[in-house]
Amino acid sequence: MSDIVFRGGRAEGKVSPPPSKSHTHRAIIMSALSEGRCEVSSPLISFDTRATMDAVRAMGAVVTEREGSVTVECESIHAPDRTIDVMNSGTTMRLMTGISSLFSEKVVLTGDSSIQKRPMGPLLDSLSAAGVECSSNGGKPPVEVRGPITGSELVIDGGVSSQFVSSLIMSSPLTGRPTDVRITGHLVSKPYIDITTSMMGKFGVEVTEEGNVFHAEPQHYMPTDYRVPADFSSSAFPLVAGGIAGRVTARGMDMSDPQGDRKIIDVLKEAGCDVEVSGDEVTCSNTGRLEGAEIDMGDIPDLFPVVAVLLSTAKGRSRLYGAPHLRFKESDRIALTENMLRTLGADIRGTEDGCVIEGVERLHGGRIEHNGDHRMMMAAAVASLVSDGPVSMENDACWNVSYPGFPEQMRSIGMDIEGL
Known part of the structure; x- marks a missing residue:
């Protein structure tokens, strides 16, 4: 199977993340x-x-x-x-x-x-x-x-x-x-x-x-027409891209929905990104080199790989903690994130419930193993935006698990991609 190669670029534009x-x-x-x-x-x-x-x-x-x-x-x-x-x-x-x-x-x-x-x-x-x-x-x-x-x-x-x-x-x-x-x-x-x-x-x-305790009396589900909101965990990838390398707007976001991954907005702000919310649009802009942060990932485990990428080039030490259950996801996401970012030149150490990152100014790129994990693959693609060399990986289209059209959307906002 051939590789897909992400050569970075500058992220500028608007995207519509997929539904949840x-x-x-x-x-x-x-x-x-x-x-x-x-x-x-x-x-x-x-x-x-x-x-x-x-x-x-x-x-x-x-x-x-x-x-x-x-x-x-x-x-x-x-x-x-x-x-x-x-x-x-x-x-x-x-x-x-x-x-x-x-x-x-x-x-x-x-x-x-x-x-x-x-x-x-x-x-x-x-x-x-x-x-x-x-x-x-x-x-x-x-x-x-x-x-x-x-x-x-x-x-x-x-x-x-x-x-x-x-x-x-x-x-x-x-x-x-x-x-x-x-x-x-x-x-x-x-x-x-x-x-x-x-x-x-x-x-x-x-x-x-x-x-x-959650209590339910005997009941029946009733036929209902339901509209699925946009997915905050998917929106994290283009928003982080904007936060580290430009200005990106995610459209169709429902700020009243109980999705825990809405916290990506707070995480981006804590790292020093400029974040604007207007109606159903969230815009994230780079403000220069970001600041290290300590983030409790317990309620937002799906954000772990891309938040690690966000902080990999931030100033000082960052710590992601509170999520030992990450070791039981599609892969051991703590170990795989550590290996992925180390390969690309980050200073990262996995812990029992997260990781510790000492920010470097730039990553150097490399070929990573995503093990078919869609979030790992997409996080590595975003990491190419702060890498001096290309980031390559197996092109197994695993992004289709949660973000159909991910490479095309990233290309539309300026990412240089080979192998599509």
Whole structure:
């Protein structure tokens, strides 16, 4: 497979980041659970969200893609009629495991080699304690579940993945009895739980939150037309590009949406970028060499690679902390980010829950390994803007997982790219 090469440039212009992947996954699943006809407008159509579409088709939904929308129709949800192959989508694996536990028939969920390395143990342990028969490959996929859930309380460790918690909360109104989801330990990525409960409300399901317990009475999801907002985690890549090498505007941003990755605006400001918000547009401009910062990544783990790039050439020491769960993402994102930036000339040291960066004036470029991780690939591309030499990597189009058209958009604002 040939390489794609990013030769830096100056980032100037406007882009429209893709719709939110997190919202799209949830909207498709909730539409199928509503057992009616729903139109999801402005969805992200990607490898991952297509995996979720295929999963709900296996449960009886008819999913139709149109330009700018997806229609989901389902008369009666049932246990999947075949093995669910989530491909590389961890979100599909985790959310669909909870939904599959509602059925009395055995459901098998699997995925590619990367998915088969990702932990599922805490979610399966929670379901097992509530009466679900579960088996796995040492706590990793493939997994088998046979429900239904018979307990009235689902207890889950919140320290590994918020998707485990979302999976249980989305399932809880459908157990046929009042159900509590009780979280133990420190809950990571809380804003993603807020997205889940907010969207459930839009589909007619009320969940109450008191302390570390989410409570749902027996309810039904209601057919709803839903519009997916733009994705702040994707917007971080062009905004950081503007912050280190020019001036870039991201359009279509909903500042009232509970996406945790809105925090990218605060991170950019803390590093010394000039950030302007006007309506649904966010503009980030470079103000010279940036300043080091200490950033708690606990609720914004998806921003880790690109924030590390942002701070790699900032003055002084920076520390990213609070996100040990990064080691269980598509890859060990702490190790992979450390290796990527070291290869490009950064002074970075991975820690248990993040990294420490001693800013250098410029990176020198090089060939990096992204291991098929879309966020790593895109972060490395942005790093080329502060590199004296080119940044090259395998051209496997992994950006399509979350940001279809990423290279074309970056080229449109001035990045020099070879190999498209």
